[in-house]
Each structure stands twice: as structure tokens, then as C-alpha cells.
Amino acid sequence: MTTTETWEFDDVSAVHTVSPGVRRAELTEGWDMGGVPNGGYLLAVAVRALADETGRPDPLTVTCHYVTPARLGPVEIQTSVIRAAHRHTTATALVTQDDARVAFVVATLTDLSRAPASRSFAALAPPDLPAPEDCILVQPVEGLANSPPPITTKVELRLRPEDVGFAFGEPHGRAEMMGWASFADGRPPDTLSLPVFADAFPPTVFNAGYAIGWMPTLELTLHIRKRPAPGPLSCAFKTNLVSGGYLEIDGNIFDGNKEAVAMSRQLAVVPRTRT
Amino acid sequence: MTTTETWEFDDVSAVHTVSPGVRRAELTEGWDMGGVPNGGYLLAVAVRALADETGRPDPLTVTCHYVTPARLGPVEIQTSVIRAAHRHTTATALVTQDDARVAFVVATLTDLSRAPASRSFAALAPPDLPAPEDCILVQPVEGLANSPPPITTKVELRLRPEDVGFAFGEPHGRAEMMGWASFADGRPPDTLSLPVFADAFPPTVFNAGYAIGWMPTLELTLHIRKRPAPGPLSCAFKTNLVSGGYLEIDGNIFDGNKEAVAMSRQLAVVPRTRT
Numbered sequence: 001m002t003t004t005e006t007w008e009f010d011d012v013s014a015v016h017t018v019s020p021g022v023r024r025a026e027l028t029e030g031w032d033m034g035g036v037p038n039g040g041y042l043l044a045v046a047v048r049a050l051a052d053e054t055g056r057p058d059p060l061t062v063t064c065h066y067v068t069p070a071r072l073g074p075v076e077i078q079t080s081v082i083r084a085a086h087r088h089t090t091a092t093a094l095v096t097q098d099d100a101r102v103a104f105v106v107a108t109l110t111d112l113s114r115a116p117a118s119r120s121f122a123a124l125a126p127p128d129l130p131a132p133e134d135c136i137l138v139q140p141v142e143g144l145a146n147s148p149p150p151i152t153t154k155v156e157l158r159l160r161p162e163d164v165g166f167a168f169g170e171p172h173g174r175a176e177m178m179g180w181a182s183f184a185d186g187r188p189p190d191t192l193s194l195p196v197f198a199d200a201f202p203p204t205v206f207n208a209g210y211a212i213g214w215m216p217t218l219e220l221t222l223h224i225r226k227r228p229a230p231g232p233l234s235c236a237f238k239t240n241l242v243s244g245g246y247l248e249i250d251g252n253i254f255d256g257n258k259e260a261v262a263m264s265r266q267l268a269v270v271p272r273t274r275t
Numbered sequence: 276m277t278t279t280e281t282w283e284f285d286d287v288s289a290v291h292t293v294s295p296g297v298r299r300a301e302l303t304e305g306w307d308m309g310g311v312p313n314g315g316y317l318l319a320v321a322v323r324a325l326a327d328e329t330g331r332p333d334p335l336t337v338t339c340h341y342v343t344p345a346r347l348g349p350v351e352i353q354t355s356v357i358r359a360a361h362r363h364t365t366a367t368a369l370v371t372q373d374d375a376r377v378a379f380v381v382a383t384l385t386d387l388s389r390a391p392a393s394r395s396f397a398a399l400a401p402p403d404l405p406a407p408e409d410c411i412l413v414q415p416v417e418g419l420a421n422s423p424p425p426i427t428t429k430v431e432l433r434l435r436p437e438d439v440g441f442a443f444g445e446p447h448g449r450a451e452m453m454g455w456a457s458f459a460d461g462r463p464p465d466t467l468s469l470p471v472f473a474d475a476f477p478p479t480v481f482n483a484g485y486a487i488g489w490m491p492t493l494e495l496t497l498h499i500r501k502r503p504a505p506g507p508l509s510c511a512f513k514t515n516l517v518s519g520g521y522l523e524i525d526g527n528i529f530d531g532n533k534e535a536v537a538m539s540r541q542l543a544v545v546p547r548t549r550t
Contacts, residue, residue: 060521061494061542063338065365065383067358082369082379083342088493090340090379092367094357104357104365106381108340108493115519118545121450121483124515175396208396218363218383219336221496223542225518240399240527241535243500244390246335248538252515260516263523265540267336267498270393 007187008154009196013041015049015077023049023077027070033149037070039217040199041151046077046093046105048192053079054089056109058191063106063221070095070102082106087114112191112227126254127178127236129160135179136164138202146212148202155200156184158232166206175208175239175247177201182232189228189255197233197253198222198264204239204249205270213271215247220266231256245270282462283429284471288316290324290352298324298352302345308424312345314492315474316426321352321368321380323467328354329364331384333466338381338496345370345377357381362389387466387502401529402453402511404435410454411439413477421487423477430475431459433507441481450483450514452476456528457507464503464530472508472528473497473539479514479524480545488546490522495541506531520545 012028025045027037043064051057075097082090088108095103129135135158141147146167148157159179165171181197182189189197203215237251251264287303300320302312318339326332350372357365363383370378404410410433416422421442423432434454440446456472457464464472478490512526526539 061340063381063494063496065336065357065381067360067363067365082340083376085342088342090342092379092381101358104367104381106338106340106367106379112519115521118517118520119485120519121480121514121517121522123450123513175398205396210394219338219496221338221540223521223523223540225516225521238398239396241500241538242393242396243535244387244395245393246390246498246500247396248498260518263516263540265496265498265538 007183008185009183009187009193013045013048015045015052021053021079023052025075025077027072027075029072030150031154032072032151035072037072038151038196038199039066039220040196042070042095042103043105043195043220044193045075046095046103047107047195049077049079050091050093050107050109051192054081054084054091054109056089056111058110058112058227059107059224060088060110061108061223062195063219065104065219066217067104068100068102069216071097073097122260124252124260126234126258129178129180129234132158132180132232135159136161151200154184155196156182157201163207166212171207171209173208175204177204177207177237179235180232181235188230189233191224191227194224194253194262195222197235198251198262201235201237204237205242205247215268215270217266217268220264223263224261226259226261228255228261229257242270282458283460284458284462284468288320288323290320290327296328296354298327300350300352302347302350304347305425306429307347307426310347312347313426313471313474314341314495315471317345317370317378318380318470318495319468320350321370321378322382322470324352324354325366325368325382325384326467329356329359329366329384331364331386333385333387333502334382334499335363335385336383336498337470338494340379340494341492342379343375343377346372348372397535399527399535401509401533404453404455404509407433407455407507410434411436426475429459430471431457432476438482441487446482446484448483450479452479452482452512454510455507456510463505464508466499466502469499469528469537470497472510473526473537476510476512479512480517480522485545490543490545492541492543495539498538499536501534501536503530503536504532517545
């Protein structure tokens with residue numbers, strides 16, 4: 001890697017200031033789920049605008065409400081600082097397309113390289129995964145009705161073998177989805193790109209026998225706790241509750257040093273039919 | 276209970292419209308932690324303003340960023356609707372005191388009584404608690420340095436006996452805090468009051484040997500999945516990760532029918548000293 005090398009994620013998540021607090025970006029083909037930009041990718045674009053606006057390099061806690069499905073193409077991000085304090089800045093980003101509101105983000109950002117040393121405690125550990133080469137690479141299959149979406153050509157997912165049963169009509173019955181994730185072009189993960197990984201895996205409940213299909217995310221919250229070390233991320237997603245037509249998906253993401261870098265939770269809609 | 280009976284929570288969380296999108300409330304003594312209004316109580320007031328503004332009775336997913344410690348006394352809530360759709364409305368609430376911003380809330384609200392029937396799935400169960408009368412009632416003790424805060428006179432907490440060890444210098448070492456919670460005056464819980472219960476318990480990490488003291492919440496997200504049945508709520512809080520000076524606290528709240536009604540997650544700051 002040289003300093004002049006560019007990675008695809010940096011291009012497709014770039015934001016350009018057009019006026020104070022207003023930035024534009026281009027939601028790019030390939031980073032989508034059947035034409036709809038991946039929610040994590042959309043969030044990463046908004047977070048980049050917020051890092052730019054606040055001058056804080058690391059999102060610490062980020063929440064996105066997805067209010068209308070976005071489309072590929074240009075997007076405008078209006079940012080607003082709620083409060084800038086000594087260590088943290090809280091700010092919002094309203095994402096619009098042709099004046100239609102598609103998402104609203106609130107985040108508190110900081111500089112994680114200046115995190116104080118503190119006694120740490122972990123009641124969580126990386127998932128017990130086979131080596132990446134012994135996991136199942138997820139890739140689009142032409143002509144297949146439920147083919148993995150285009151974003152899997154940009155974000156390389158290698159699923160724990162037992163978690164691909166759903167694709168063959170043999171879900172194991174637990175609402176879990178685990179595996180390795182990395183950028184296909186080798187770009188190392190960083191705090192600005194973690195939102196992509198938090199929303200790239202197939203829904204957990206496919207493995208609990210729910211029909212394969214679109215499960216729109218209403219809200220996604222991500223805590224980013226550490227700048228990731230290089231290497232593939234090991235990721236564990238689990239659903240604890242499906243009820244009233246909604247499901248939650250909890251994710252834990254670990255870096256190449258097996259340290260926890262992020263925790264995610266989203267609330268999504270279970271389609272009314274086919275479940 | 277008659278229809279003319281009033282409950283204290285309804286009084287202290289009441290919001291009064293002063294102009295379109297602007298409401299006032301009074302953060303009331305007794306619902307505080309040593310003079311600072313309880314974060315869940317502050318959030319409940321904002322959520323009440325949002326339910327009022329949107330006409331949707333139930334908060335479904337709510338996130339609050341606490342940007343400055345609030346004080347007891349008058350508070351102003353400015354609401355703004357991001358998008359009103361068929362089933363959900365997303366809106367924001369900015370909470371200020373004397374023009375200083377203290378909190379920012381974004382929520383998606385709905386009508387949970389119209390939730391579609393869907394196949395449900397639960398990988399979580401109520402905590403295994405002794406009967407309320409066999410748990411330890413938390414109450415302020417005059418003159419005690421680390422006395423339970425005033426809000427415990429309004430929200431009755433009965434902790435699992437093994438989880439009160441921290442108060443006697445004998446924490447069990449696990450970052451857990453479990454018990455029963457109810458309003459002291461007998462008001463039944465509802466979706467508008469659940470934020471109070473999500474933030475009323477002592478921090479989990481007191482039981483992992485962290486020093487007893489103030490751990491300011493940066494952000495709290497609450498998913499409310501069901502209108503609670505009457506009776507005390509059984510609540511389980513757990514921390515999975517303390518690192519870089521932050522801790523997350525996850526909560527699961529179950530109603531009198533032993534059904535999950537809410538899931539919470541907050542990010543808080545570990546004090547730099549005394550840990």
C-alpha cells in the first residue's frame with residue numbers, strides 16, 4: 001500500500017461540501033441490495049459527513065432511522081451540530097434525495113486515539129469460526145431468485161459453514177449469522193467504514209426458518225469502541241426477539257487482534273407475508 | 276383505580292404546548308440522582324412530547340444523546356417531524372434549559388395495538404428472580420455517602436439478593452444487575468413510562484468491582500416491543516464490554532405476563548478516577 005493508493009470504499013463514500021452544512025455524495029451501484037443502497041453504506045456516507053463537519057475522526061455512537069428506501073444516485077446530507085464539548089461532539093445528519101427525506105442520523109463523535117486508559121472488562125469473545133478459507137464465500141449467482149446482493153462483491157463475507165444452511169432450505173433453527181468480513185479490494189477496516197460491516201450480513205432469522213426476503217431496517221445503532229486492527233473482522237449476529245412484526249438484530253464485531261471494535265443493534269420489519 | 280385518579284408520573288412528565296412544536300415541562304425533585312434528573316425520566320418527558328406531536332401512542336425505537344447534565348426545573352422541548360408514513364412516524368426532540376441544549380432525541384413511533392400478527396421467536400427469557408418480597412428493596416439512607424438516589428422513592432426497585440453485594444463491598448464479579456421494578460404509587464407501566472425503568476437500576480459494573488459513583492450516560496437506545504401487562508417488571512441488565520473509558524449496558528425488560536416488552540442499550544462513561 002502506498003499513500004497514493006485509493007480504495008473503492010473511499011471513492012464511493014466521499015462527500016463534497018456544497019455550502020455550509022450541506023454535502024453531496026453519490027450512492028454507487030455495486031454497494032446495493034437489489035438496487036437499494038445498503039443501509040450500512042448509506043450510514044457510512046452520513047457518518048463521513050459528520051466526521052467532516054465536527055472535525056472528530058471517530059464515530060462513537062451512531063443511530064440511523066431509515067424513513068424511506070433510498071435509491072442509487074446523488075444524495076444530499078445536511079449536518080447540524082447539537083453540542084461540541086471537550087471530548088465529544090454530538091451532531092445530526094439529514095439525508096435527502098430530490099428533497100425527499102430518506103434517513104436521519106444522530107451521532108456522538110470523539111477521537112478514540114485519545115481514549116483514556118481504563119480498567120477494561122469483557123464478557124464477550126470473538127465467535128468461534130473456522131479459518132476464513134474454511135468458511136463459505138458469499139457471492140451473487142446469476143439467475144438465482146434469492147441470489148446474494150451486489151454488495152457482496154464489495155464486502156467479502158465468509159460465513160460459518162453451519163450458517164449457510166438457510167440458502168439450501170436447511171436452516172439450523174437458531175437466529176444466528178456469523179462469519180468473516182473484509183473489503184474485497186483489501187482496504188483495511190477503520191471506524192468510518194464499520195457501519196458497512198454492521199449491516200452487510202444476511203438477516204439472522206433466515207437461519208430460524210423465516211422466508212428469505214427483504215427485511216427493511218427501521219433503525220440501526222452502532223457503538224464503535226476501538227479503531228480496528230488490520231485483517232478480516234470476525235462478526236457474530238444474533239436475534240433475541242421477533243414479535244409484533246419486528247425483529248432486533250444484535251451484532252458484535254472483532255478485529256484482527258480478536259478485540260471487540262463495535263456492537264450493533266438494529267430494529268427491522270418482518271414482512272407480513274411469507275413468514 | 277377510578278378514571279379521576281392521577282399518578283405522580285403523569286404529573287411530573289406532563290408537557291404543555293406553548294407554540295407549534297414547542298412544549299414545556301418541569302423536571303421534578305424526587306425523580307433525580309443527587310440533583311440531576313434521572314436520564315430515563317428526562318427521556319420519558321421528551322417521548323411524551325413526541326407522542327403528542329406525532330399522534331402516535333407508542334414509541335417503538337427511541338435514542339437519546341445526553342449532551343449536558345440537566346438540572347431540576349423547567350425544560351423546553353422542540354419537536355420536529357422527519358417523516359410521517361403509513362405505519363410509523365419518525366421525529367426529533369431537542370431538550371433545552373435556559374437555551375442550553377441538554378439532550379437530543381430521535382424516535383420512530385407507531386401504534387403497537389395495531390401490530391400485525393407475525394410468527395414470533397424468542398431467544399430470551401425473564402431473569403430467574405426470587406419473588407419481589409424476597410428481593411432487596413432499594414431505598415435512600417440518610418447520611419450514607421453512596422445512598423441510593425431519590426428516584427428510588429418513586430421507582431421501586433427490588434434487586435436480586437446476590438446483586439446487592441456491591442453495596443456492602445462484596446461484588447460478585449459479574450457485570451449484572453437484576454430485579455423487579457414498578458412505580459411506588461402503583462401506577463401500571465405503559466410504553467410512555469418504560470424509559471424510566473430502562474435507566475433506574477444501579478450500574479451493572481458496580482457488581483464487577485468498579486467504584487460506586489456517577490457514570491454519565493452518553494446515549495441510550497430503547498426498543499419498545501409491546502404494551503406492558505400490569506404488575507412489576509422483571510429487568511435484567513448486563514454489561515459485555517468496558518473499554519477505552521466507556522461501558523455499554525444492555526437491558527431486557529419483561530412484563531407481568533413474563534413477555535419481553537423492551538430492550539435497552541446505553542453507552543456511558545467510566546469515571547477516570549477511582550476505577
